Amino acid sequence: MSLPLIIFYFFGILSAAAAIYIALTKNIIYVAFSLILCFIGLAGVFVFLGAEFIAVTQILVYVGGILVLLIFGVMLTNRLKGEKLVSQSRQKLLGFLVSGMLFYVLLQGILAANFSALEWMSAESGSQTGLKTLGMNLMTEYVLAFELIGLLLLIALIGAVYIAGNKRKEDKHAA
Amino acid sequence: MPLNFVLFLGALLFCAGLYTVITKKNTIMVLVGVELMLNAANVNLVAFSRFDAVGIQGQVFALFVITVAAAEAAIGLALVVKVYQHFQTANIDEINELKG
Helix, strand or coil, X not given: CCHHHHHHHHHXXXXXXXXXXXXXXXXXXXXXXXXXXXXXXXXHHHHHCCCHHHHHHHHHHHHHHHHHHHHHHHHHCCCCCCCCCECCECCHHHHHHHHHHHHHHHHHHHHHCCHHHXXXXXXXXXXXXXXXXXXXXXXXXXXXXXXXXXXXXHHHHHHHHHHHCCCCCHHHHHC | CCHHHHHHHHHHXXXXXXXXXXXXXXXHHHHHHHHHHHHHHHHHHHHHHHCECCCCHHHHHHHHHHHHXXXXXXXXXXXXXXXXXXXXXXXXXXXXXXXX
């Protein structure tokens, strides 16, 4: 086993362990921090899959943005009294059955599928990766989707500010 | 890089996210579960893009998924904060009426 492969497996197992810990723990702050661990592991996996830009975006958007939002959400929606923030669980057995059976089905599907039979698959590719190719593709072939997703993000952020914002009655003070 | 390992990782992330969504009572935890499931989709997209000799659609689509996840997190947390201000709780079992 070569060294890059060992590092690749390390990142993969790190994010898998963090995901399992998220599913099992009760403490909300632990969940937020193990989510950071999970996303950093995934970014490492993405680097080894030849998607460096996705990896950097993953760290910027998830670790830098979404997790800060989540921790703010935790602080705003719980009365902080110096005790542990705990989330109760319900229907543990049913949830375990449903997700465990889905995992089993997915495992069997992956093991049974013959991906190398797909005609566009090539074991030694990586020809089309790299930041330049991605940027060229985004600005030519996928430019409509790119602009639409920008618009969607703008609408979502304005909507979030409108929903969460304090709607004060300004005209009361104006008189 | 072995494709099967990455696909197993994606499946595991999806199932962990599903379990989190089903069993946790706190709304923030449910949002975390949804984020995990979106990331599982991303793992699969990037993995197949690695072995795609023709195009780069997988990575482009993964970027869009990340954007939609960011929008979803912003809206979801705004709603959670507003609901908390109204009901004084973030427990989804106690939020059971629509009347404002």
